[in-house]
Amino acid sequence: MPESLSRELLTLIDTCNEFVANVMNPAAEHPTDAARALIRAGAKDVGLFPMTQPTDFGGSASSALALCVARETLCSHNPSYLDAVFGPSPGVLANVKDPLYSSHLRPLLAGTIRGSFGFTEPDDAAHPTAGIIQGNELIINGQKSYVTGGADADFINTLVDIKGRGSSLVVINTATAGVALERRFTALDGSHHAAFKFTDVTVPTAHIIGEPGQGLPKAMRQIGDTRLLFAAQASGYMLWTINLLNTHLLGIDKSGKPRGSQNVVRLRYADLRIKAFAARSMLYRTARLADQGQNIVNEAMACKVFATEAVGEIVDTAIQLVGGGALVEDHPLAKLYQKVRTWRLAEGASDVLRLNIGRGILELGKGRI
Numbered sequence: 532m533p534e535s536l537s538r539e540l541l542t543l544i545d546t547c548n549e550f551v552a553n554v555m556n557p558a559a560e561h562p563t564d565a566a567r568a569l570i571r572a573g574a575k576d577v578g579l580f581p582m583t584q585p586t587d588f589g590g591s592a593s594s595a596l597a598l599c600v601a602r603e604t605l606c607s608h609n610p611s612y613l614d615a616v617f618g619p620s621p622g623v624l625a626n627v628k629d630p631l632y633s634s635h636l637r638p639l640l641a642g643t644i645r646g647s648f649g650f651t652e653p654d655d656a657a658h659p660t661a662g663i664i665q666g667n668e669l670i671i672n673g674q675k676s677y678v679t680g681g682a683d684a685d686f687i688n689t690l691v692d693i694k695g696r697g698s699s700l701v702v703i704n705t706a707t708a709g710v711a712l713e714r715r716f717t718a719l720d721g722s723h724h725a726a727f728k729f730t731d732v733t734v735p736t737a738h739i740i741g742e743p744g745q746g747l748p749k750a751m752r753q754i755g756d757t758r759l760l761f762a763a764q765a766s767g768y769m770l771w772t773i774n775l776l777n778t779h780l781l782g783i784d785k786s787g788k789p790r791g792s793q794n795v796v797r798l799r800y801a802d803l804r805i806k807a808f809a810a811r812s813m814l815y816r817t818a819r820l821a822d823q824g825q826n827i828v829n830e831a832m833a834c835k836v837f838a839t840e841a842v843g844e845i846v847d848t849a850i851q852l853v854g855g856g857a858l859v860e861d862h863p864l865a866k867l868y869q870k871v872r873t874w875r876l877a878e879g880a881s882d883v884l885r886l887n888i889g890r891g892i893l894e895l896g897k898g899r900i
């Protein structure tokens with residue numbers, strides 16, 4: 532597993548394995564900024580950085596399968612600073628024309644400005660983030676509560692309900708008058724986020740991405756691509772955890788026998804392998820469907836739900852089998868436990884995705900088994 536990979540993809544796996552050993556692990560010894568810079572430079576050298584970037588911008592616009600293979604392989608080493616490996620991708624800005632092309636997309640891909648994504652709103656928001664068009668301007672009021680990287684971002688791709696037009700994605704520069712960074716916070720996995728309030732924020736209507744009213748489907752497509760990569764990442768961490776467990780179970784316990792010789796341990800361990808096998812099978816099948824140009828919205832949701840729940844169970848059970856030592860706070864399993872917990876909410880809560888899968892099949896006739 533996975534079988535039938537092309538020669539190029541097998542080479543990509545080798546590249547990723549060598550990259551972790553020769554670049555990521557040594558870089559992790561340096562302070563954060565230096566580590567990221569070393570990883571970014573190394574990733575450019577070996578062709579990992581441009582995989583997520585379009586060819587017009589010097590990228591290699593890799594296939595969904597290649598991106599999954601690369602992400603899974605890197606994560607199977609539980610590396611630090613994974614986010615420094617791949618270049619910024621266009622996301623919802625793909626296909627924008629001028630002025631957004633020159634003002635935001637080009638500098639984003641060049642790494643000179645940073646973007647973020649504003650979708651989630653606070654539970655107690657008085658109303659959804661809303662906009663009114665007046666001439667060539669759009670006036671926005673509202674709140675976004677969970678913007679990853681928002682405190683360091685130059686702009687937020689924001690979901691706004693525009694009066695008379697519907698949900699739209701709008702580029703809001705964080706330095707615009709009326710944009711207030713209300714709170715910075717760190718999630719359980721160590722990732723950084725921000726909450727924003729918009730009070731009469733005025734942006735040109737040219738900052739509306741694509742057609743007004745098409746924001747929600749556009750945002751959903753973008754989240755869909757990201758969900759498959761989440762599944763690939765989860766799959767890589769499953770491999771890492773199971774490898775760690777293999778070593779542990781082949782070790783000798785106090786009775787002088789291998790720890791994995793007890794049937795009760797083997798049953799638990801086999802369950803984890805079954806889950807990992809299923810998650811990886813779904814992932815590779817779905818990536819191949821995506822590369823055939825098929826709509827994988829439902830399958831990507833299924834992969835994300837299954838893989839993120841499976842990795843949670845795998846890490847949890849691994850801790851149980853390794854014992855109390857795995858709960859010491861700097862133990863890699865203890866850290867991974869915190870990291871994987873966030874994935875069942877990020878990019879869509881598991882139960883909400885389940886409801887969407889049900890609706891896709893029962894109401895819209897979309898999705899396959």
Ligand SMILES: Cc1cc2nc3c(=O)[nH]c(=O)nc-3n(C[C@H](O)[C@H](O)[C@H](O)COP(=O)(O)OP(=O)(O)OC[C@H]3O[C@@H](n4cnc5c(N)ncnc54)[C@H](O)[C@@H]3O)c2cc1C
Binds near residue numbers: 679
């Ligand atoms: C690490 C991390 C990074 C994130 N990054 C971003 C980001 O960059 N941009 C962004 O906009 N958001 C981001 N989020 C927020 C994330 O998208 C939301 O947390 C997630 O969509 C759930 O929304 P919520 O927190 O408002 O919870 P809620 O929507 O209140 O959901 C909580 C629970 O309520 C139930 N529920 C909710 N809706 C329904 C429904 N329709 N039907 C039935 N049950 C329901 C489900 O059980 C769900 O688990 C991030 C979250 C995390 C953890």
